[in-house]
Amino acid sequence: MSRVFDIFRFRQKKTPLHSLDPRAKFAILLALSAASLAFSDPFSLSLLLLVEVILLKIAKSLSELISSLRGLTSIMILIFILNYLTLPSGRLYTSIAMSLRFLSLATAFSVFFLTTTPDELSTALEVSGVPREYTMMFTMSLRFVPSLARDLQTVSDALRARGLELERGGLRERLRNYTYLLVPLLVYELRRSLMVAEALEARGFGAVRKVEPFYELRFRAKDYLTLALSCCALLIIALLHLTKVYSVFTSELARIIP
């Protein structure tokens, strides 16, 4: 499961996408996720996915997507089954579309998070006027995701060393076993968050209201270009919906495919 998070963790690389301004990359994220939500047929979503794969290729990060694919596929299958079992009609078609939508949303976010350092992100947020307490909270929560995964592993190792068999028994017993995991994890993380808070204060966090950002963000020509392209994409998506072109297209598709 921890592999799934790999696609959201920043890797240092030298690519055109990595060197973009975080705000420009945010515009890409906005356009891609809007598109994922706006389209609901397998064809448009596949096309969108292709665009995202090309972006990841530019960011030299396709291998991260591939290594996370196993975890992602299991969630996609779950989405597929849930939709298939609950939908009244057009089941196959919509279920496939919904799994693809999940994948394209996840990939959209991975394009952003794989190429943007938490520091850049918080600077971008601060420059946009978000108070420092909140940007700090955001970057810290990102920073602690891998530690959380590691702690979960340690807790489960420790309990297994005391004879707990996590995978044994029926659903109820398994759920109860997982609560054994949850208690130490929760207590440990709470204790740690208090410690981190104290450490932050000890290092003077909050002493000054307005802090000069450590990195200076500069919007260059390529950032403006990215922003413009993303806005165009958003506009086109909106137009397709407003002019009902897209709904005609999907109803035509629905007639051809069951």
Added chain:
Amino acid sequence: MLKEEAIIVKDVYFSYNGFEVLKGVSLTVRTGEVLALMGENGAGKTTLIKHFNGLLKPQKGRVLVFGKDTREASVAQLARRVGLVFQNPDHQLFAESVEEEILFTLRNMGYPESRVKERCEYVLRLFDLDKYRQRSPYTLSIGERKRLAIAAVVSHDPDVLVLDEPTAGQDYFNKSKLARIINAMKMKGKGIVIVTHDVEFAVQIADRVALMANGRVIKVGSARDVLTDEKGLRAARLLPPQIAWTASLLIQKGFTMSRIPMLPGELYFELARMLDSRGEGGNL
């Protein structure tokens, strides 16, 4: 006492995400003795001990626990014979009371209800925790939580006890208490492995010491041989015990000693003998 080969590690390799952590480790853990596993951070000590109860399986080589290959046994099966206690007690405690914490392990290990009470009582006393039995583990002090984490594993009477950094963050009083418990368990014929940086603690309780560096065991031998070998210690980024260090400084100054002392009493004995032979030992 008959010493039995409890865990045999044969040329084990292990890597995390392509990073080689163990590079051909071989080691034997015997019952009835204390083995200290020492070495710098990142030498692979914790990775190695996770092989002892099957939490990790060797990617190359073999680990035999009482003759059984760990790749063919579940963690729950191996945990019956090898108890592993992790470094941070907060990762391991979850029950509502100290007593419940002990009972959890005993029930997992399939102890009959008739014996559970008696076992629980015994361990709580052994670890000096019986006065806290109804308290929540999270309200105990760090030293007590550490003892409870060890007690929870000792409760089901494993043949080998593996402790990861048992002395980290413990005061002197707790350390000596821990040393007494470890000794008592050794006397009962248990095999004990401690992972530690604490050279002085190792001097006190270890029979054998294995030094690890860079994913390999670079030296194994009796505590005296290993802990007085300055070259080996340096390779594992450890300092010699203070008494041995003092003695080697004295030897450099031309003093002669029958063997390098490691404990205060031994140094006293050597000094007294030396001064005696010079006719100056009258007051010592």
